[in-house]
Amino acid sequence: MKEKNDFFDKVYQVVRLIPKGRVTSYGAIAKYLGAAKSSRVVGYAMNASHSMEDIPAHRVVNRNGLLTGKMHFETPDAMQNALEAEGIQVKDDQIQDFDKIFWNPMEDLEI
DNA sequence: TCCATGACAGGGT
DNA sequence: AACCCTGCCATGG
Numbered sequence: 001m002k003e004k005n006d007f008f009d010k011v012y013q014v015v016r017l018i019p020k021g022r023v024t025s026y027g028a029i030a031k032y033l034g035a036a037k038s039s040r041v042v043g044y045a046m047n048a049s050h051s052m053e054d055i056p057a058h059r060v061v062n063r064n065g066l067l068t069g070k071m072h073f074e075t076p077d078a079m080q081n082a083l084e085a086e087g088i089q090v091k092d093d094q095i096q097d098f099d100k101i102f103w104n105p106m107e108d109l110e111i
Numbered sequence: 112t113c114c115a116t117g118a119c120a121g122g123g124t
Numbered sequence: 125a126a127c128c129c130t131g132c133c134a135t136g137g
Contacts, residue, residue: 026119037131043118044133069118
């Protein structure tokens with residue numbers, strides 16, 4: 001039973017599994033990890049994801065589909081750019097059709 | 112070494 | 125229906 005692995009590492013694992021052209025939310029990841037109340041910590045993990053390179057942080061947004069973390073990228077437009085490059089429509093920091101491209105780890109990965 | 116702050120979300124009043 | 129309030133980990137000053 002290795003349920004006590006580093007929470008951050010687990011978050012990174014899930015984020016890396018997000019399919020191209022899809023996005024998910026901090027809360028969804030937290031829930032998947034069985035720590036819905038730690039949705040915040042997921043955000044902290046993303047903030048620390050600067051040390052890692054294989055973390056598609058641009059595919060993680062808040063529950064409104066808003067690019068809350070775009071200012072943490074190399075450039076303010078980097079996040080939106082990366083998303084649009086995957087066919088995701090972004091308007092005014094808001095992901096369009098968020099409900100349709102939303103990727104739920106619970107349904108796809110099945111814990 | 113200690114305090115404060117930082118990519119969120121859901122429940123209660 | 126809207127606003128307030130807590131939960132939680134890591135890093136920097």
